[in-house]
Amino acid sequence: xxxxxxxxxxxxxxxxxxxxxxxxxxxxxxxxxxxxxxxxxxxxxxxxxxxxxxxxxxxxxxxxxxxxxxxxxxxxxxxxxxxxxxxxxxxxxxxxxxxxxxxxxxxxxxxxxxxxxxxxxxxxxxxxxxxxxxxxxxxxxxxxxxxxxxxxxxxxxxxxxxxxxxxxxxxxxxxxxxxxxxxxxxxxxxxxxxxxxxxxxxxxxxxxxxxxxxxxxxxxxxxxxxxxxxxxxxxxxxxxxxxxxxxxxxxxxxxxxxxxxxxxxxxxxxxxxxxxxxxxxxxxxxxxxxxxxx
Amino acid sequence: xxxxxxxxxxxxxxxxxxxxxxxxxxxxxxxxxxxxxxxxxxxxxxxxxxxxxxxxxxxxxxxxxxxxxxxxxxxx
Numbered sequence: 001x002x003x004x005x006x007x008x009x010x011x012x013x014x015x016x017x018x019x020x021x022x023x024x025x026x027x028x029x030x031x032x033x034x035x036x037x038x039x040x041x042x043x044x045x046x047x048x049x050x051x052x053x054x055x056x057x058x059x060x061x062x063x064x065x066x067x068x069x070x071x072x073x074x075x076x077x078x079x080x081x082x083x084x085x086x087x088x089x090x091x092x093x094x095x096x097x098x099x100x101x102x103x104x105x106x107x108x109x110x111x112x113x114x115x116x117x118x119x120x121x122x123x124x125x126x127x128x129x130x131x132x133x134x135x136x137x138x139x140x141x142x143x144x145x146x147x148x149x150x151x152x153x154x155x156x157x158x159x160x161x162x163x164x165x166x167x168x169x170x171x172x173x174x175x176x177x178x179x180x181x182x183x184x185x186x187x188x189x190x191x192x193x194x195x196x197x198x199x200x201x202x203x204x205x206x207x208x209x210x211x212x213x214x215x216x217x218x219x220x221x222x223x224x225x226x227x228x229x230x231x232x233x234x235x236x237x238x239x240x241x242x243x244x245x246x247x248x249x250x251x252x253x254x255x256x257x258x259x260x261x262x263x264x265x266x267x268x269x270x271x272x273x274x275x276x277x278x279x280x281x282x283x284x285x286x287x288x289x290x291x292x293x294x
Numbered sequence: 295x296x297x298x299x300x301x302x303x304x305x306x307x308x309x310x311x312x313x314x315x316x317x318x319x320x321x322x323x324x325x326x327x328x329x330x331x332x333x334x335x336x337x338x339x340x341x342x343x344x345x346x347x348x349x350x351x352x353x354x355x356x357x358x359x360x361x362x363x364x365x366x367x368x369x370x
Binding site: 114146149150153154155156184187188190194195197198199201202205206209210 | 346
């Protein structure tokens with residue numbers, strides 16, 4: 001499967017495509033998913049121009065609904081489900097949490113270092129050629145150990161490659177890239193890469209505690225992030241050109257923080273456009289505004 | 295599997311691993327995990343705005359999908 005399009009499936013009919021997708025994801029029911037029809041199947045003329053149905057399966061962020069007696073199986077998603085709204089982001093933190101800012105003094109002992117990661121990705125990942133196969137340093141080695149243990153406990157068959165990224169911002173220590181490969185990558189990446197973000201977050205937290213300093217690692221799966229990053233950079237340039245040409249603001253689709261950051265970074269040196277983020281949470285998106293010369 | 299995963303994460307995030315207790319309740323279709331840690335470690339397993347807890351839940355969703363079982367993580 002192309003890790004770039006982790007949740008897109010094709011089949012002779014929409015139903016066949018969904019079924020294929022479910023099988024691939026190891027799911028029984030389509031009720032865990034939102035189905036987006038990307039392309040309706042076309043028969044073509046004498047087989048010319050025929051194309052298969054293409055669907056995108058979006059894993060719902062929620063847990064499945066509580067088990068209730070279900071006399072009928074969930075209805076097959078129909079083509080009309082196209083406009084099905086995305087489920088709202090889960091607000092599942094009912095427990096009051098002590099502020100991590102208020103740390104009892106005894107926790108400043110050598111063991112009690114806490115590390116926070118503000119953003120999902122502080123680094124723009126450049127194309128694959130920019131990584132050197134390097135002897136993994138401490139971050140890479142400890143990170144790999146932690147990641148491997150997490151994946152083992154999650155029941156994910158995996159292989160992890162450690163590479164050192166080349167510095168892409170002056171004076172910065174390049175991160176270690178831990179790229180996971182295996183059969184379950186689309187499941188591991190999740191909708192809009194959210195599961196992968198969580199996996200990276202937990203891996204960094206644990207690795208940082210083991211190292212007693214901030215772990216300089218990036219977790220990727222099937223090179224999803226580096227490929228996505230490349231595509232986003234191309235998209236940014238294309239949309240910026242369009243904004244300038246039409247003298248109109250171009251609005252991109254909603255993206256997670258790390259992806260918005262790639263757009264901002266890609267265009268920050270262009271004097272003819274400005275980029276801004278608008279909207280809240282899941283709906284936050286980048287707009288590209290042409291700078292008009294007066 | 296789910297229990298060991300949460301145990302591993304919690305043990306490695308807290309300052310006092312001896313106070314990590316994880317209870318597992320099973321029904322035919324779901325697993326409820328009740329995590330308890332030392333009071334001073336609560337912030338480490340929950341995180342700012344619940345970020346750590348949500349990340350753990352997100353990883354549990356992978357197990358949940360693979361094993362076709364509902365997994366609920368409660369922290370108290």
